[in-house]
Amino acid sequence: MAEPIVELRNITKRFPGIVANDNVTLDIKKGEIFALLGENGAGKSTLMSILFGMYEPDEGQIFVRGKEVHLTSSKDAAALNIGMVHQHFKLVSNYTITENIVLGDEPLKRFGPFSWVDLKGASEKIRALSLEYGLEVNPNDKIQDLQVSTQQRVEILKMLYRDAEILIFDEPTSVLTPQEIEYLLDIMEELRRGGKTIILITHKLEEIKRVADRCGILLRGKLVGIYDVATTTTQRMANLMVGKEVDFSVDKPDHEFGEVVLDVSNVTVYNDLKVKVVDDVSLEVRKGEILAIAGVSGNGQVDIADAIAGLQNISEGSITLNGEEISNLSIKERIAKGISYIPEDRQKEGLVMDLNLRDNLAIKTFDREPFSKKGVLQPNAFEDQAVDLIDRYDIRSGQGSQTITRSMSGGNQQKAIIAREVELDSDLLIFVQPTRGLDVGAIANIHQQILDQRALGKAILLVSLELDEVMALADTISVVFRGQILKTDDARNLSKEEVGQYMMGVTK
Amino acid sequence: MNIDKIMTDGLAFALPLFIMAIGGIYSERSGVTMLSIEGFQGFGAFVGAITVVILRTAMGASPDWLIYIATLAAVLGGMLLALLNALMVIKLKSKMTIAGVVINILAVALTSFLSSVITGAVTGQATTKIQLSVAPRYTIPGLSKIPVIGGLFQNIYPFAFIIIVVAALAWYVLYKTRYGLRLRAGGDNPHSLDAAGVDVNKLRFSAVVLAGGFAGLGGMAFTYTVANFSPASYVGYGYLSIAALIFGNWNISTTFWTSMFFGFSRSFSDQLVNELGLSSNYSDLFSVMPYVLTLIVLIFFSKHNRPPRALGEHFDKGKR
Numbered sequence: 001m002a003e004p005i006v007e008l009r010n011i012t013k014r015f016p017g018i019v020a021n022d023n024v025t026l027d028i029k030k031g032e033i034f035a036l037l038g039e040n041g042a043g044k045s046t047l048m049s050i051l052f053g054m055y056e057p058d059e060g061q062i063f064v065r066g067k068e069v070h071l072t073s074s075k076d077a078a079a080l081n082i083g084m085v086h087q088h089f090k091l092v093s094n095y096t097i098t099e100n101i102v103l104g105d106e107p108l109k110r111f112g113p114f115s116w117v118d119l120k121g122a123s124e125k126i127r128a129l130s131l132e133y134g135l136e137v138n139p140n141d142k143i144q145d146l147q148v149s150t151q152q153r154v155e156i157l158k159m160l161y162r163d164a165e166i167l168i169f170d171e172p173t174s175v176l177t178p179q180e181i182e183y184l185l186d187i188m189e190e191l192r193r194g195g196k197t198i199i200l201i202t203h204k205l206e207e208i209k210r211v212a213d214r215c216g217i218l219l220r221g222k223l224v225g226i227y228d229v230a231t232t233t234t235q236r237m238a239n240l241m242v243g244k245e246v247d248f249s250v251d252k253p254d255h256e257f258g259e260v261v262l263d264v265s266n267v268t269v270y271n272d273l274k275v276k277v278v279d280d281v282s283l284e285v286r287k288g289e290i291l292a293i294a295g296v297s298g299n300g301q302v303d304i305a306d307a308i309a310g311l312q313n314i315s316e317g318s319i320t321l322n323g324e325e326i327s328n329l330s331i332k333e334r335i336a337k338g339i340s341y342i343p344e345d346r347q348k349e350g351l352v353m354d355l356n357l358r359d360n361l362a363i364k365t366f367d368r369e370p371f372s373k374k375g376v377l378q379p380n381a382f383e384d385q386a387v388d389l390i391d392r393y394d395i396r397s398g399q400g401s402q403t404i405t406r407s408m409s410g411g412n413q414q415k416a417i418i419a420r421e422v423e424l425d426s427d428l429l430i431f432v433q434p435t436r437g438l439d440v441g442a443i444a445n446i447h448q449q450i451l452d453q454r455a456l457g458k459a460i461l462l463v464s465l466e467l468d469e470v471m472a473l474a475d476t477i478s479v480v481f482r483g484q485i486l487k488t489d490d491a492r493n494l495s496k497e498e499v500g501q502y503m504m505g506v507t508k
Numbered sequence: 509m510n511i512d513k514i515m516t517d518g519l520a521f522a523l524p525l526f527i528m529a530i531g532g533i534y535s536e537r538s539g540v541t542m543l544s545i546e547g548f549q550g551f552g553a554f555v556g557a558i559t560v561v562i563l564r565t566a567m568g569a570s571p572d573w574l575i576y577i578a579t580l581a582a583v584l585g586g587m588l589l590a591l592l593n594a595l596m597v598i599k600l601k602s603k604m605t606i607a608g609v610v611i612n613i614l615a616v617a618l619t620s621f622l623s624s625v626i627t628g629a630v631t632g633q634a635t636t637k638i639q640l641s642v643a644p645r646y647t648i649p650g651l652s653k654i655p656v657i658g659g660l661f662q663n664i665y666p667f668a669f670i671i672i673v674v675a676a677l678a679w680y681v682l683y684k685t686r687y688g689l690r691l692r693a694g695g696d697n698p699h700s701l702d703a704a705g706v707d708v709n710k711l712r713f714s715a716v717v718l719a720g721g722f723a724g725l726g727g728m729a730f731t732y733t734v735a736n737f738s739p740a741s742y743v744g745y746g747y748l749s750i751a752a753l754i755f756g757n758w759n760i761s762t763t764f765w766t767s768m769f770f771g772f773s774r775s776f777s778d779q780l781v782n783e784l785g786l787s788s789n790y791s792d793l794f795s796v797m798p799y800v801l802t803l804i805v806l807i808f809f810s811k812h813n814r815p816p817r818a819l820g821e822h823f824d825k826g827k828r
Contacts, residue, residue: 073705074702074703074704074705075705078705084703086703088699090697090699090702090703090704091697091700092692092693092696092697092700093696093697093817094696094814095692095693095696099689100700102689103689103690103693103700103704103706104690104701104703104704104705104706105704105705106686106689108686114680115685115686116680116684116685117684117685117686117689
């Protein structure tokens with residue numbers, strides 16, 4: 001392989017109270033796929049943001065093609081033919097693909113004093129590019145009408161349009177289905193064949209194994225080392241990434257399920273825009289059973305969960321909890337009947353970010369004894385509960401019960417929500433994307449919590465986009481596609497590939 | 509009923525409203541909530557009017573072309589206040605709605621204070637009411653004879669032409685040029701702009717200042733239709749223009765029609781009062797018609813509206 005195209009020397013970047021990158025030195029060779037592996041908060045994204053000009057390092061040097069460079073904006077990076085596909089796509093939703101791609105680098109046509117953006121010419125160029133790399137898109141489609149995987153293709157085309165030679169992918173597969181991931185990895189290999197250099201930021205080991213040539217591992221801001229992917233096992237990479245031995249196996253003993261707790265039958269839900277998002281869905285969850293709804297994001301799975309919790313109204317069908325119809329009850333009444341809900345967006349729906357941990361932990365029970373007596377809040381009861389839960393659920397925070405939840409890490413925010421919901425002692429627990437954006441350690445903790453609840457005989461509804469999570473935890477799997485349940489079966493009868501097929505709407 | 513007069517007055521009211529709404533569209537499509545159109549138009553009109561007073565006194569004469577100088581001054585005046593607004597919301601990151609309200613209150617107070625000080629100094633007679641000459645009006649031969657819509661071509665203020673040209677240019681810039689493409693992206697996903705190497709805050713700054721200019725032009729036009737400027741000139745046309753742009757779904761061509769709707773509904777209700785020969789109590793009742801219509805329209809249409817997605821969000825590079 002050729003000479004290094006990018007060299008990072010002794011890069012250090014500090015944010016208030018944290019060293020995101022601590023004296024990191026690494027080099028990336030031209031034409032390779034270099035993976036950057038690490039847990040959340042290990043400093044991968046920060047390091048690449050430095051290379052992309054979004055942050056300036058406090059110390060250290062960057063060399064691109066042998067020359068030292070100082071990057072102060074993404075424009076500087078683009079001038080050096082460095083492009084980045086961000087984890088959160090940076091696309092304008094009401095613009096066409098062409099408009100998005102040319103934004104910031106618009107080709108102009110002129111006539112006298114007038115100039116205008118030459119969208120027609122740009123469309124042609126984009127069409128040609130998309131054919132060259134097998135990234136099929138229609139340049140005149142609007143972003144808001146596109147699937148996530150297509151939007152990602154637009155981001156890749158955006159880089160290619162700007163003649164990027166060094167392509168940074170920030171966690172590109174976290175939003176994709178298994179089939180789409182395969183497709184993306186193929187594209188990466190295609191790009192490598194075309195002479196591009198690729199940096200892949202990820203915490204998924206199989207992907208690295210599949211495409212990467214070398215892999216740098218970051219742990220708490222420090223570079224652990226650079227490894228040759230072909231000669232390093234995934235188990236070893238995992239251990240290096242976490243800094244200790246990791247146990248991937250989950251302990252899920254078989255047991256008999258009890259009577260039906262949740263019975264959803266023929267439920268149809270329309271969203272605010274009068275679009276049918278849940279279409280005639282039926283499912284049952286029994287005591288001690290984990291039913292997982294698998295599916296590609298946006299196929300109605302969250303709406304099913306919301307309808308059960310009462311966040312959304314149903315227009316047809318019935319929902320019963322322990323045999324009692326609940327579809328006309330308010331959210332509060334449903335909580336009292338025994339529904340715990342761990343929402344998808346922990347910051348928007350799970351917590352009041354600017355309240356402290358103590359108040360957040362009591363947010364569903366504050367109006368009951370002992371937290372309030374005759375309409376007056378009892379701070380001591382709040383405090384006692386908080387101290388107890390922080391201890392038992394290992395919630396780590398700067399100032400204990402008084403910590404403002406905004407300042408807590410994502411993993412600990414999630415632990416707080418789970419503590420609160422589990423403490424309700426409900427018969428039914430709904431987990432929506434419970435491990436989204438969490439690192440390996442926190443994920444293991446939360447999986448264990450879910451299994452503990454199963455062992456206690458709770459009925460559990462799990463909505464997850466992570467197929468590995470579904471496969472690891474579920475007793476029963478329902479696959480949702482365009483608002484309908486395509487398949488429900490015992491998890492032992494389904495392979496990961498089969499579930500992936502159903503997620504794409506393929507029925508056999 | 510006098511159809512010609514409804515047409516003439518409707519257009520004279522609708523066009524300034526339209527250009528002010530375009531200012532709001534520029535600001536809001538870039539992502540900055542714009543409530544200060546009212547303040548901009550009033551302050552712009554004040555600067556225009558005071559410029560006339562100063563020049564008039566200095567020259568001892570009042571030629572027709574002063575109107576154009578006044579218009580230019582009004583545009584600059586609107587931009588000046590908008591500059592302050594932009595500083596508040598973009599540099600100092602104050603809440604956009606609050607900044608808007610503050611600017612509006614400031615504009616009223618500042619203009620009445622300044623107009624008595626300046627008129628006192630220039631003419632020796634301190635007053636908050638600045639008298640302007642009557643604007644010349646033009647009638648287009650031929651077209652003005654068309655039945656029903658002929659009134660559109662009678663007694664046109666010179667502003668009408670300026671506004672039509674400026675509005676066409678504003679449309680072209682917003683939808684066809686590089687600047688416009690970037691501006692509209694700012695209100696939907698500013699991070700996309702940032703990633704493309706465009707300075708979001710600079711762009712929004714320019715959009716707010718332009719909004720001030722458009723509003724100043726509209727304000728001067730309103731002022732000349734009554735031929736004087738006073739703190740009583742703040743009668744809510746700025747807010748009406750915001751209603752027009754919301755009703756028009758933040759789109760210039762749709763907002764043209766909504767502005768016309770407001771303009772003609774107003775001139776129609778005025779004529780109706782005239783025609784019925786009602787006492788002034790009732791005429792007041794009728795002059796609330798455009799506002800009642802606004803309310804009704806907003807109640808029924810705001811559900812279908814799609815404001816820019818990032819409207820009202822400060823752009824913060826670090827936040828992802």
